[in-house]
Structure formats: C-alpha cells, structure tokens
Amino acid sequence: SVEDESEDDFFAQESPVVETQKFKQRAQKSKKEGDKQGHAPSTTEELELLVAGDDVEETEKDYDIRDLVKLAKSSQLKKLKGKRKRKQEALARDTAGQRFAVDTSDSRFRAVLDGADDRFGIDPTDANFKDTPSMRNILKHQTKKRRAARVSKDVSASDAAGRKGGTGAAALSSLVMSIKSKVSRSKGS
Known part of the structure; x- marks a missing residue:
C-alpha cells in the first residue's frame, strides 16, 4: 500500500516551477475576470474625488480649537510683517470654525x-x-x-x-x- 501511494498522482509533489506557473495563470485569470466585471483598479485621483465630495460642508462644521487659540493670540500681538504676516494670513485662511x-x-x-x-x-x-x-x-x-x-x-x-x-x-x-x-x-x- 505504501507503493500505491508513491505511484498515486494525488500524493505526487509538483515541482516549484509548475506551482509558480499555475499561480501566475490564476492571477492573470482573476485579472481578466475583474476587467470583464468592470472592476478596474482605481487610481488615487478617483479615490480622492470620492473622499473629498463633502469637503466644503465638513469644513464649515469643523472646529479646530488649537488653531483658533493660536489665531486669537497672534491677533492680539503687534502688527506682523513679512513672513510672519503671511504665516498668520495662511493660518487665518485655513483655520476651521472661525464663524462658529x-x-x-x-x-x-x-x-x-x-x-x-x-x-x-x-x-x-x-x-x-x-x-x-x-x-x-x-x-x-x-x-x-x-x-x-x-x-x-x-x-x-x-x-x-x-x-x-x-x-x-x-x-x-x-x-x-x-x-x-x-x-x-x-x-x-
């Protein structure tokens, strides 16, 4: 019975080359099936568009306390010039919740x-x-x-x-x- 097992195809081990070829064939087949079903791989731009759909509404509802405190402190300071002024303007523009x-x-x-x-x-x-x-x-x-x-x-x-x-x-x-x-x-x- 031990001899029967050695001759049986079920117990025979395939070579590693044959296994990798079968794996590659399966991967190609699944790609083709995915293309047929209309599941093309999404690009990062498409994914960003999906995520950024409600960006305007969300920023109106957001409230960033740290940036608001920074903005309030810096507005109480003396007049800013140059790089600091541009940085302050950028902070004021990007800070969420100013109209809250x-x-x-x-x-x-x-x-x-x-x-x-x-x-x-x-x-x-x-x-x-x-x-x-x-x-x-x-x-x-x-x-x-x-x-x-x-x-x-x-x-x-x-x-x-x-x-x-x-x-x-x-x-x-x-x-x-x-x-x-x-x-x-x-x-x-």
Whole structure:
C-alpha cells in the first residue's frame, strides 16, 4: 500500500516551477475576470474625488480649537510683517470654525449662561480653559445676567426697606417719644 501511494498522482509533489506557473495563470485569470466585471483598479485621483465630495460642508462644521487659540493670540500681538504676516494670513485662511458662534438666546443653554448652577461654572483661571471668541461671548453674557440679577436684587431690597421704613419709622418715633418721656420723668422726680 505504501507503493500505491508513491505511484498515486494525488500524493505526487509538483515541482516549484509548475506551482509558480499555475499561480501566475490564476492571477492573470482573476485579472481578466475583474476587467470583464468592470472592476478596474482605481487610481488615487478617483479615490480622492470620492473622499473629498463633502469637503466644503465638513469644513464649515469643523472646529479646530488649537488653531483658533493660536489665531486669537497672534491677533492680539503687534502688527506682523513679512513672513510672519503671511504665516498668520495662511493660518487665518485655513483655520476651521472661525464663524462658529454660540447662540446665547437659546433656552437650551440657560443653565450655563445664567451662571446660577455651580456645575456649569466657567473658570478662566483653569488650565483647561481655552480663550476663544465664543467663550468670551459666553462669559460676557454671564456677566450681564449676574449684574442684572444683582441690580434687581438691590432694587427689590431697597423697595422692601422703604416699605418697612414707613412702618419702621413710626415704630422708631414712638420708641424715641417713650424714651424722652421716661428721661423727663426721671429728671422731674
């Protein structure tokens, strides 16, 4: 039976040359079948066109905080000239999210913008705080709300004191009169 196996074609090993030729033939055959089915190999330009289809919409929605912070810092510096100015202009042109603005009138942001809830406190001294135009806008809005609340609180407190002052003034004057009468009685006796 060992002799039968050696003579059997199934157990016979093919030479490496024959194997590589068969592999090449299979590869050529699969290429031809791919061409027949319309699957031509894509070029890099075609792939870039597919990927870059929604580029304009995506850049409008993007928000690059690092570049925005760089842009804000460099705009606060003195006037730039030459290479630095061109670099600044390129950064301004390429930075995504410059038109981003927080709608402070939106009711969904009320807890953040009112500043009444401690969970949403914005601390400019924190290391993670990023000074962006939108963040400055939020801080201004919070300051306005706090001032308005403080003024209304002061006005209501002064109104309450004025109302109490009417009844309080009468009580005070009666107290003064009673003390004066006691003092005059003590002097008289």
